[in-house]
Amino acid sequence: MQSDVMPLTLKSLALGFGLTAAIFVLFSFAGHLFFLEGRRPFQLNFTGGAALGLLLGLLNHRILRAPKSKAVTAMALTAVPGMLIMAAVGSHFAVFFPDLNPSLDKVFGSLMLWFYGFALVGALWSARSS
Secondary structure, three states: OOOOOOOHHHHHHHHHHHHHHHHHHHHHHHHHHHOOOOHHHHHHHHHHHHHHHHHHHHHHHHHOOOOHHHHHHHHHHHHHHHHHHHHHHHHOHHHHOOOOOHHHHHHHHHHHHHHHHHHHHHHHHHHHOO
């Protein structure tokens, strides 16, 4: 079932680009808050990334007004722009985030994969429950 205004593919990609822009802005202005020294902040970052990703995956079909049976497709299309763009950002981390330590590129990349991975798990769970 397609929306009256825009097909699911375009809505998913638009959400993906918007989410990517929001993540980029968040790390541009508050990146220093995500990369605090110590084990506890590291664990909190990845727990938060997992929780937010899972929540996005569980609710993505509702956000896009898509049937649950299309939840995985919708989430995959939502994740693609972020995964591709954030991979490019991570490979040139010091250029995009000059105020952050360049050695944090690996942590940033891992956090993005963690977030999008849990988003896909949430979509799979959502589709399975339909």
